[in-house]
Amino acid sequence: MPLLEISIVPVGTNTPSFSSDVVDAVRLIENRGLKYQVTPTSTVIEGEIPELMGVAQEIHQRTMEGGPSRVITHMTIDERADKEVGIQQQVDTVHQSLR
Template sequence: MSVLMEIAMFPTDVGESKSRYVAEVLKVIKDSGFEYQLTPMATIIEADNIKELTDLIPKMYEALEKMGVGRVYSVVKFDIRPGKKDRLKQKVKSVEKRLNIG
């Protein structure tokens, strides 16, 4: 099974720039060992099951909490597909192939 989770998580009470906080959340993702892809609007993480990813969410929040933030905004989406692997890369390759760029 392949589960992709797209997540955006950042504080809303710290001013305009969020990169310092997003970097701390990204450290948690990186330390998890899961494949991930940072995008300008969110981060996409791939795991073998939903539980692995849902267990990661509180850890991401705790990293922000340790930074002293008072309010956190988060949006999470899942794409679940049994019988597949490596979709973080394969989905992009499939589209690029159809565009003759991959």
């Protein structure tokens, strides 16, 4: 299943913190029923490409509507054609390799 890594950076706000924007994004992801994992610097979402692009667009737009002068959204899509892999499989593979 394709993975989308997304991070948002609101610019031009009165605070350097934007955890409330991340909370809003996670609620949106949960409401869509998508599997996700929050990291310290981004959120990884598992789903089909159309739903990933849709949720990314909505996260970006909602953040802009929150009042910053500018929003920078970074996205990376990871999709494999040779086999089905998801968030948990990729994490498990790394942990198994560390043993």
